Amino acid sequence: MSGYYPPASGGRQRRGLESAARTATATRSNSRNPAHESAIEHSHERCAALGLSRIERPDHSPLGRSDLTVARERNLRLYSHAAPVMEMLFEQIINSESMVVLTDATGTILHSIGDDEFLGRAAKVALAPGANWSESSKGTNAVGTALIDEVPTLVHADEHFMHANHFLTCSAAPILDPRGNILGVLDVSGDQRSYHQHTMALVKMSARMIENHWLTDDYRNVMRLHLHSRVEFIGTLMEGILAVAPDGKIVGANRGALEQLGLSGAALRMHSLGSLFGTSVSTLVDRFRSPLALPMQVETSDGRPFHIYARFNWPVWTSVTEAAHTSTPASTSHTDNSKPILPETLAAPPVSVPAAGTGLKQLLTGDAQVETVVGKIRRVLNRDIPILVLGETGTGKELLARAIHQDSERARQPFVAVNCASIPDTLIEAELFGYEEGAFTGARRKGSVGKIVQANGGTLFLDEIGDMPIGLQAHLLRVLQERQVTPLGSTKSVTVDVAIICATHRNLREMIAAQQFREDLYYRLNGLAVRLPALRERTDLLALVQRILDQQSPQRRLSLAPDVLHLFQSCDWPGNVRQLFNVLRTAAVMAAGDSVITRDHLSDDFIDDAQRGWARRAHAETPAAVPMSATAPAAPPTAPVLPLAPPAPAPAEAASPVARSLQDLELEAIRQAVEQAGGNISEASKRLGISRNTIYRKLRWQS
Numbered sequence: 001m002s003g004y005y006p007p008a009s010g011g012r013q014r015r016g017l018e019s020a021a022r023t024a025t026a027t028r029s030n031s032r033n034p035a036h037e038s039a040i041e042h043s044h045e046r047c048a049a050l051g052l053s054r055i056e057r058p059d060h061s062p063l064g065r066s067d068l069t070v071a072r073e074r075n076l077r078l079y080s081h082a083a084p085v086m087e088m089l090f091e092q093i094i095n096s097e098s099m100v101v102l103t104d105a106t107g108t109i110l111h112s113i114g115d116d117e118f119l120g121r122a123a124k125v126a127l128a129p130g131a132n133w134s135e136s137s138k139g140t141n142a143v144g145t146a147l148i149d150e151v152p153t154l155v156h157a158d159e160h161f162m163h164a165n166h167f168l169t170c171s172a173a174p175i176l177d178p179r180g181n182i183l184g185v186l187d188v189s190g191d192q193r194s195y196h197q198h199t200m201a202l203v204k205m206s207a208r209m210i211e212n213h214w215l216t217d218d219y220r221n222v223m224r225l226h227l228h229s230r231v232e233f234i235g236t237l238m239e240g241i242l243a244v245a246p247d248g249k250i251v252g253a254n255r256g257a258l259e260q261l262g263l264s265g266a267a268l269r270m271h272s273l274g275s276l277f278g279t280s281v282s283t284l285v286d287r288f289r290s291p292l293a294l295p296m297q298v299e300t301s302d303g304r305p306f307h308i309y310a311r312f313n314w315p316v317w318t319s320v321t322e323a324a325h326t327s328t329p330a331s332t333s334h335t336d337n338s339k340p341i342l343p344e345t346l347a348a349p350p351v352s353v354p355a356a357g358t359g360l361k362q363l364l365t366g367d368a369q370v371e372t373v374v375g376k377i378r379r380v381l382n383r384d385i386p387i388l389v390l391g392e393t394g395t396g397k398e399l400l401a402r403a404i405h406q407d408s409e410r411a412r413q414p415f416v417a418v419n420c421a422s423i424p425d426t427l428i429e430a431e432l433f434g435y436e437e438g439a440f441t442g443a444r445r446k447g448s449v450g451k452i453v454q455a456n457g458g459t460l461f462l463d464e465i466g467d468m469p470i471g472l473q474a475h476l477l478r479v480l481q482e483r484q485v486t487p488l489g490s491t492k493s494v495t496v497d498v499a500i501i502c503a504t505h506r507n508l509r510e511m512i513a514a515q516q517f518r519e520d521l522y523y524r525l526n527g528l529a530v531r532l533p534a535l536r537e538r539t540d541l542l543a544l545v546q547r548i549l550d551q552q553s554p555q556r557r558l559s560l561a562p563d564v565l566h567l568f569q570s571c572d573w574p575g576n577v578r579q580l581f582n583v584l585r586t587a588a589v590m591a592a593g594d595s596v597i598t599r600d601h602l603s604d605d606f607i608d609d610a611q612r613g614w615a616r617r618a619h620a621e622t623p624a625a626v627p628m629s630a631t632a633p634a635a636p637p638t639a640p641v642l643p644l645a646p647p648a649p650a651p652a653e654a655a656s657p658v659a660r661s662l663q664d665l666e667l668e669a670i671r672q673a674v675e676q677a678g679g680n681i682s683e684a685s686k687r688l689g690i691s692r693n694t695i696y697r698k699l700r701w702q703s
């Protein structure tokens, strides 16, 4: 079978065919699906344009152990929703020489489960945790191609661009959040001889289950409207779900709702219960207050009938709706955002933070550097000064941006976050500026207003701004100066009013010197630059720990056993507060019933990492005294700091100076190649024979 099918007549008709997209053909050899063939053809074209080779060994280097830990921590929420669904999916395909794979939004495999024998074969082509399966790394493949096309994708046998992957058949579905952002990809990969046409349907249904769990979790404190044109489908995977704010605005939707209503996420968010179904929040509260209430029949403005069923937390919801109806905007703009009252809180996935205060106040746990940052920001709040937040991954840059928004006069307007690093270069422009229907061959769905317009009136948070392709920086600068956006393929411009907050872990000045970042854009974005300290530099570790523990376990005060405290203080925390938060969240669950967190409640991974940190410090510092970090606070009386006991031996491979120096050499080689290529990553990747992604990844995690 040829891996490259000629395009169907009519040529480039690949996207917008979501429902028909990449569905498996009855027999792979004789029946063809034109949309599928066209998608594969376009993917192969992209791979050829990237200079990928079909026969060379693909980039098999997985993320380093701690990088994988960080990637997993960043995606812990995705994993916790996906894990039970993956188990269930695996039950369905057991003994079929297959595996179930979960990746993040960049295509990096976070977790996999599968038949042992097949897992071994898959590992040989790096189909294993830590490996990246983006198209630019592995060529045409179901995960990478699904990430680009944003539709369920089947890639079978020699449809894979690289010969090494021809033994595989892979069915992948993107997992989207209620705002339409890609969270990751669920995939079933197996031996191509074990291909079964039902696999794709199973994967799509499973992805939908994860999305629905995510939505329910995001909006558990707001009204959720379950809908379908056929009453018997309410409560099934086929139902649509809408999240409704107390003022009746639609703030979130699952895929089923978008499909049934025939609206894009952005279009739906312009609607309210009234404009959509001619009903109101109070009508639904009255009707569905009783658990025995039956679904209600409504009609859309164009006369299509639907059955709807509302769920909400009674009686919290009714008191909230009353408050929403009686309060003025001025009085609500600084209300407690933990209540489900402000639309912008609902529209964006909630960030889990300790419940002490809201807005900027919640960040104050006693660290002087953080206090200085907050003080500076308060002075420029509401002054139309763009803020640039610097800091390592997981230091709380996005949390700070949300807090600034919450404390600003724009708090009732949208907060829209765009992660420039997780969107492929080719899509950032469309994602930010929007596009008209059919604007370009890569255009998906029915046009899009773009993130800048979505943020109109509110705050646009450009995360990882250092990853914005240089070609696009001039476009962004123009928009920021003129405050007008012209969607791709359109001649009409839209006036926008947005507050800009950017964040990066990179050194933008160095990037300017290397001509990778425009100086004029830098000065436009940098009205005020603040740097969030790494966790290891902070003096408030204990206060932060206690606040997170109190939040995780409000009924039962938890504390750390002395040796755990000791481990925490020794740890380098490469994942910063995100890592701390995740470690404590797991520990609080593990400690159910106990009031003290002991080593037994910590994951082995973390203990290893912390011990390695100990070993590194012990090596760097004088052997006799081995002081705690100069900035470490004194332990509370209940948890005395013990003299540092010798740590349990770290795993051989981690402690080995040879392993570490090899890593250093690799990094050094990458740095040199990038320098010699004048900062041109594509050129450096060719010289080194590794993908651009790998270079970005390795440099990113090391910087």
Ligand SMILES: Nc1ncnc2c1ncn2[C@@H]1O[C@H](COP(=O)(O)OP(=O)(O)OP(=O)(O)O)[C@@H](O)[C@H]1O
Binding pocket: 074, 351, 352, 353, 354, 362, 363, 391, 392, 393, 394, 395, 396, 397, 398, 399, 400, 463, 505, 548, 577, 578, 579, 581
């Ligand atoms: N001060 C804090 N108190 C409690 N939790 C925090 C704090 N700062 C960060 N966190 C936790 O850490 C997680 C990561 O924070 P955030 O996403 O803001 O970091 P970031 O610097 O933007 O990360 P990245 O650079 O990887 O995007 C948050 O979800 C939150 O749970």
